[in-house]
Amino acid sequence: MISLNYRDSRPIYEQIKDELRKLIVTGAMSADEKLPSVRALASQLAINPNTIQRAYNELESEGYIYSVPGKGSFASADAGTDGARKEELLAKVQELVKELRYLGVTHEDLLALLEEGKEHD
Amino acid sequence: MISLNYRDSRPIYEQIKDELRKLIVTGAMSADEKLPSVRALASQLAINPNTIQRAYNELESEGYIYSVPGKGSFASADAGTDGARKEELLAKVQELVKELRYLGVTHEDLLALLEEGKEHD
DNA sequence: TTAACTGTATTATCCGTATTAGTACAGTTA
DNA sequence: TAACTGTACTAATACGGATAATACAGTTAA
Structure with missing residues (x-):
């Protein structure tokens, strides 16, 4: 689902943000669809959960996803609406x-x- | 001639590379025209000469400029030719x-x- | 020839930040 | 209850950008 390029000079959390944003904005991920949990994605990519959390945090503040403590993180319906x-x-x-x-x-x-x-x- | 944006997350030497490349490629700087010396540009921008040198080094290896020890650095005639x-x-x-x-x-x-x-x- | 310029090279150091590591807490769900 | 979820926090590490201080050799003009 997500892949990392360690030769890329950009931070990992930026790469993750870009890939997820693309999935959401292109409709590859439908509205309110659940994203992998912070820990699950971290273990899948073999990186630290904090790095995923940072990506999720920023994506949320940008309106692309929303997170519900205890439940999970989900794609926003109105992703990228603000223009x-x-x-x-x-x-x-x-x-x-x-x-x-x-x-x-x-x-x-x-x-x-x-x-x-x-x-x- | 060159301006820096310290709010830009990109490294200074990258910004300098981009601006110079644009000047050369757009013809704003003609072929074999002399660029500011490493020290002159550094002092003009109030940054370290090493940072300028790095930008010049990379631009040279990318074919946009050529440097002659003792003389200076100059815009390449065939800048950006390789495609x-x-x-x-x-x-x-x-x-x-x-x-x-x-x-x-x-x-x-x-x-x-x-x-x-x-x-x- | 001398002085002031040029590019180039080297080494050490500082600093911001990306990343990891470890832990903790509260809400959710089966 | 047990295992999941997001969230928060602190500490330590690592890397790269940038600075600082020199040094050397070629060029150029006085």
């Missing part, structure tokens, strides 16, 4: 596109890239 | 676009984003 992350991602895309253009990537190349992953809408 | 960075950036864009779609950003929104920064080609 803050959307703005963040859009800004990143603009930065990247800007540099790509200077690197010689044409407008058509970029359009093709978009069409590639279209599928529905 | 490795291009691939890296394209992959990032795809990742971001994928998540943006799940967040409800429409295909049209993304197209608009591209048109926005078009200008030439």
